[in-house]
Amino acid sequence: MEAIQHLKWRYATKKYNGQQIQDDHLDTILESIRLSPTSLGLQSFKVFVVGNNAELRAQLLPIAYNQTQITDASHLLIFAAFNHVNQNHIDNYLNNIASTRQIPVESLDGFKKSIIGFTSTKDETQTAEWASRQCYIALGIAMATAAILKVDTTPMEGFNHEGLDTVLGLKAQGLTSSVILAVGHRDSENDRLANAAKVRKPSEEMFEFI
Numbered sequence: 466m467e468a469i470q471h472l473k474w475r476y477a478t479k480k481y482n483g484q485q486i487q488d489d490h491l492d493t494i495l496e497s498i499r500l501s502p503t504s505l506g507l508q509s510f511k512v513f514v515v516g517n518n519a520e521l522r523a524q525l526l527p528i529a530y531n532q533t534q535i536t537d538a539s540h541l542l543i544f545a546a547f548n549h550v551n552q553n554h555i556d557n558y559l560n561n562i563a564s565t566r567q568i569p570v571e572s573l574d575g576f577k578k579s580i581i582g583f584t585s586t587k588d589e590t591q592t593a594e595w596a597s598r599q600c601y602i603a604l605g606i607a608m609a610t611a612a613i614l615k616v617d618t619t620p621m622e623g624f625n626h627e628g629l630d631t632v633l634g635l636k637a638q639g640l641t642s643s644v645i646l647a648v649g650h651r652d653s654e655n656d657r658l659a660n661a662a663k664v665r666k667p668s669e670e671m672f673e674f675i
């Protein structure tokens with residue numbers, strides 16, 4: 466039940482009070498992203514953390530259709546998906562497994578073949594879509610973690626992707642913007658949704674036991 470209480474407490478915050486979140490809370494939210502599961506374990510995305518950078522936030526505001534979370538949240542976590550998986554990514558990953566688990570890298574040759582088999586059939590758009598799905602899993606885990614810490618969040622898809630890619634120079638880094646997570650503390654008095662009841666379908670409509 467406690468888990469459900471945390472999930473009921475969270476809502477997509479529309480208005481932040483401008484207050485910074487605690488450093489250790491930010492660290493915990495970022496660590497929850499790092500620990501999120503990903504397809505093949507490849508972690509084919511990066512997260513840009515925007516803190517006290519008023520100039521960048523001002524540039525991002527119109528790109529996100531003037532949603533004020535962009536300027537008032539404590540931090541913005543910008544998830545960007547890789548649009549390719551190259552030999553370097555694969556080798557780094559396999560070397561990481563080998564050193565972390567103290568096993569010879571050659572013992573991973575079969576796994577290496579399946580990674581190459583899976584990733585080499587995708588073009589850039591398909592790879593970015595696949596990697597973006599991993600971003601959304603991490604996004605969900607980050608929101609749940611933040612709720613436990615009583616840190617507010619807003620998942621944000623309402624922005625111009627090309628505009629964001631240009632401002633951050635993502636294309637040159639082989640990345641495509643996926644989703645933004647604003648984090649901070651709600652302005653309870655001025656956020657009309659701060660105390661609104663949750664609107665959800667009834668369980669019977671959503672779940673079918675088969």
Ligand SMILES: Cc1cc2nc3c(=O)[nH]c(=O)nc-3n(C[C@H](O)[C@H](O)[C@H](O)COP(=O)(O)O)c2cc1C
Pocket residue numbers: 475476477478479532619620621622623624644663
């Ligand atoms: C992928 C995704 C994108 C969203 N984009 C935005 C957004 O750009 N701006 C915003 O204010 N809310 C955004 N939302 C919030 C949803 O509107 C909100 O989660 C939904 O209405 C349910 O309300 P609740 O999260 O407050 O329970 C987004 C939610 C998700 C999951």
